[in-house]
Amino acid sequence: MIVEQIWTGNSWRNFNYLIACRETGEALAVDPLDHEKCLNTAKDHGWEITQVVNTHEHHDHIAGNGPLIEATGAKLLAHQNARDSIPGMDVGLKPGDVIKVGHTVELETLDTPGHTMSHVCLLAHAGTPALFCGDTLFNAGAGNCHNGGHPNELYHTFATQLAGLPDETLVYPGHDYIANNLAFTLDREPDNARAEELLDQVEDQDPDRALVSTLALEKEINTFFRLHSPSVIARLREAFPDLPDEPDPKTVFLKLRELRNTW
Numbered sequence: 001m002i003v004e005q006i007w008t009g010n011s012w013r014n015f016n017y018l019i020a021c022r023e024t025g026e027a028l029a030v031d032p033l034d035h036e037k038c039l040n041t042a043k044d045h046g047w048e049i050t051q052v053v054n055t056h057e058h059h060d061h062i063a064g065n066g067p068l069i070e071a072t073g074a075k076l077l078a079h080q081n082a083r084d085s086i087p088g089m090d091v092g093l094k095p096g097d098v099i100k101v102g103h104t105v106e107l108e109t110l111d112t113p114g115h116t117m118s119h120v121c122l123l124a125h126a127g128t129p130a131l132f133c134g135d136t137l138f139n140a141g142a143g144n145c146h147n148g149g150h151p152n153e154l155y156h157t158f159a160t161q162l163a164g165l166p167d168e169t170l171v172y173p174g175h176d177y178i179a180n181n182l183a184f185t186l187d188r189e190p191d192n193a194r195a196e197e198l199l200d201q202v203e204d205q206d207p208d209r210a211l212v213s214t215l216a217l218e219k220e221i222n223t224f225f226r227l228h229s230p231s232v233i234a235r236l237r238e239a240f241p242d243l244p245d246e247p248d249p250k251t252v253f254l255k256l257r258e259l260r261n262t263w
């Protein structure tokens with residue numbers, strides 16, 4: 001499997017992706033907002049884009065579908081419940097559905113509600129696992145729930161699906177928010193030395209060559225995976241004095257999400 005992370009350079013800081021089979025040159029585009037960059041990247045590699053997956057229905061993830069599909073004839077796949085909100089869907093994805101790209105790539109559909117209620121992540125198992133996580137999981141952060149989502153479901157997705165993936169899983173999110181998110185982690189957990197070190201490293205990174213994190217790294221630097229950290233809990237109790245000494249992880253997650261909304 002070959003992955004091209006495509007930096008759009010727009011003000012929303014979207015990442016688009018091409019996932020290609022190295023034997024056949026067939027490629028799948030994830031949320032190809034910058035359709036021109038996606039088409040040019042495919043052309044440079046000699047790839048043929050045959051499928052498009054939208055992780056969810058937000059405009060900045062689907063707005064490139066039309067021109068890209070017009071240019072390639074690719075099929076459009078998205079969550080089965082997104083038919084009313086994503087025009088032109090060919091295939092509705094259910095949890096566990098496997099999407100094949102050429103001979104060598106298989107992507108498992110994860111049903112990951114929270115940011116919206118019809119959001120999928122794609123999990124590649126071959127070789128090093130890789131997760132294409134749209135706006136559910138970001139580097140050092142989690143998606144918001146302002147536009148059709150629910151924090152309870154986002155917690156459930158993190159706890160029951162994302163947290164259990166192998167440590168070496170590569171994380172390919174839908175936006176580059178890493179520096180801002182690390183600053184939030186440090187606001188919540190000022191003694192997180194790994195987050196501080198990473199912030200120094202990525203603050204001035206070229207998003208065309210962005211750091212690709214792993215789930216193991218996220219568990220160290222992403223506050224939404226650090227629900228048992230004593231310093232996260234201590235800081236949270238300063239903001240919410242009614243919290244018990246040992247709040248359950250769901251409460252910690254929801255309070256962190258709430259603080260992040262206004263941070």
Ligand SMILES: [Zn+2]
Nearest residue numbers: 056058115135
């Ligand atoms: Zn979104």
Ligand SMILES: [Zn+2]
Nearest residue numbers: 058060135174
């Ligand atoms: Zn987005």
